[in-house]
Amino acid sequence: MRAIQITRHGGPETLDVTEVDDPVPGDGHLLVAVTAAGVNYADVSRIAGTYSVAVDLPFIPGSEVVGRTADGRRVVGLSFDGGGFAEQALIPADAAVDVPDGVTDEQALALLVQGLTAWHLLRGSARLRGGESVAVNAAAGGVGSLAIQLAREFGAGRVIAAASTSDKRRLALELGADAAVDSDPAGYAERIRQANGGQGVDVVLDANGGAAITAGLEALAQFGRLVSYGDAAHQGRPSIDPGRLAERNVSVAGFWLRPALALPLAYREPLSELLSLTAQGRLRPITGSRYPLSDADRAFADLIARRTTGKVVLLVA
Structure with a gap:
């Protein structure tokens, strides 16, 4: 599968599109066919090697994903272990929350x-x-x-x-x-x-x-x-x-x-509430900046330079 993988720390220039093996889900994880992945400032720190939690190289960034499970569920989920900037990703099963009809991929990612x-x-x-x-x-x-x-x-x-x-x-x-x-x-x-x-x-x-x-x-x-x-x-x-x-x-x-997310009732319940409010039109996540997976380096360069608006998203599928 295609993925963005870093083999050295640095800036956007370290984001390389490469072919890697498909991930294999173990106990407690779901395999998701990624349609879009969210980009955060924390990803900038991970790539630079300055994040508070060290990552082992090579590393596939991306902690926010939305996509389809093998049984057809459309889910959004968060994994601090990375792996989201790829055509397929693993997320903890208890972190996968169904996305209601009427909520776009970009909106769902903005709510994570x-x-x-x-x-x-x-x-x-x-x-x-x-x-x-x-x-x-x-x-x-x-x-x-x-x-x-x-x-x-x-x-x-x-x-x-x-x-x-x-x-x-x-x-x-x-x-x-x-x-x-x-x-x-x-x-x-x-x-x-x-x-x-x-x-x-x-x-x-x-x-x-x-x-x-x-x-x-x-x-x-x-x-x-x-x-x-x-x-x-x-x-x-x-x-x-x-x-x-x-x-x-x-x-x-x-x-x-x-x-904070390690606390009881700190993840699924509030995220479900946020998704429901968005589906009802009572909450409006700001979306806007979208890039194909192959342009991840440009997405990060624009984010760092504050040229982006709304939630920055990599379109995968």
Whole structure:
């Protein structure tokens, strides 16, 4: 079968199309004829050799796949062991979830890492309660665009989007945000408070890190929670004074999806909910950038250069 295989660490130039043996499913795994595979920033780190969990070479990247099982089921699934950038892939049987009619391959893939992250940020880390206000940074990104919509579904009283350009802020408003502000850390807290009727917000979700965390803390109301789930700005880790947190009873949490999915009821149930909401038209995953499997190197180059929009997908079948 055709697959994208890396034999050395580096950049997009290491992504080679090659012929490899078909995978053979063992106990607890399903063989899936892949129709499309999702591309994530974590794949960039795996290919570069900088991911927190080392991979053995040669390696077939790709943890998100959608396709058909031998008995004809159309499923979407997640496997942190890779193997998705290929015509056939193995996924744990308990990670394969049926895709409802009306949900496209691209939408289903957008609900895996990004959708599950948004779900857990709001339900688990932030412990969002009905009527609370939420500020979503990087609001036009894969996680942020879904977090805006899910915050609404979960009963948020007011949702404020923060993004770097007017086009991104316009998209956030189309997705249901009540207000959208510039995400520049300078003046961020003032803009968030103004958008929230002069009050701090109950929850801030941040993927930028660095100065955005410091600014986000200043935007919180009493007993507010900031959840950090990324470091896109690459500005280093900010110094946080516990005494300053105590002054307003605010807290900071960090989130990483991989260990969270090991918890009971953390994968199939929320993913099924996300797929159902999408099938009903109540959730709109942002899709757009699609590449044939043979152009995986171009897909990664565009992703790294921020030339992509929506969920980045490799079309396999």
